[in-house]
Amino acid sequence: MLVCSLDAGAEVFRVQVPAQYADNAPVVESVRDQCAVEDMVGNYVFRHVSRKYPDALQVSDPAELDKGRVLKLTILSVQGVGGGGWSGSKAILVRGDLMQDGQVVRTSVQRDHSRGGMLGGMRGTCAILEIVAESLGKQFTAWLGVMEGALPPGTAAAPAPRPETVPAVAETPVAGGNAQSAP
Numbered sequence: 001m002l003v004c005s006l007d008a009g010a011e012v013f014r015v016q017v018p019a020q021y022a023d024n025a026p027v028v029e030s031v032r033d034q035c036a037v038e039d040m041v042g043n044y045v046f047r048h049v050s051r052k053y054p055d056a057l058q059v060s061d062p063a064e065l066d067k068g069r070v071l072k073l074t075i076l077s078v079q080g081v082g083g084g085g086w087s088g089s090k091a092i093l094v095r096g097d098l099m100q101d102g103q104v105v106r107t108s109v110q111r112d113h114s115r116g117g118m119l120g121g122m123r124g125t126c127a128i129l130e131i132v133a134e135s136l137g138k139q140f141t142a143w144l145g146v147m148e149g150a151l152p153p154g155t156a157a158a159p160a161p162r163p164e165t166v167p168a169v170a171e172t173p174v175a176g177g178n179a180q181s182a183p
Helices: 029-035 037-052 125-150
Strands: 013-016 057-059 069-079 091-100 103-113 171-173 179-181
Touching (some): 013 037, 029 037, 029 125, 037 069, 037 091, 037 125, 069 125, 091 125, 103 125
Parallel strands (some): 013 057, 013 069
Antiparallel strands (some): 069 091, 091 103, 171 179
16 A cells, blocks of 8 residues: 655655656757756755755655655656747646655646746746746645645555656647647
């Protein structure tokens, strides 16, 4: 029986830092090499999670742990090329697997994207992706807060199903010929 509690008084909570890329993650090579998105995502998720769970620790390889609670982070895609705000929107799609004693008990896929703004054209691609990564850190922390209410101490949880494919982000035409990203 798997038991998962996010009670701050329980065992130490761990977060994977850096995040890892999925084997088939579409990422422009220059962005992967120059921006260190895996570090950004892992560090920002850890930063926000550790505010909620002050005893949280970082772990580089969740597979090495067979006991305890771990949030495993997998980058499914990074949308964006060099050129900062002038080269279009930037987005990151991340899967978080909440693991208990080596088994996945819950999974969440979070996506966020750049929103432009007055200085959007003045920032570089990596700086924009860093803002997106920080937002993802907040999203995963909020999700863990929901899980805290959904999985009270002593509640058995079935392993989450593993997705067979990476969810696609579709482009949907809207009036005026512009495309809009669908979640």
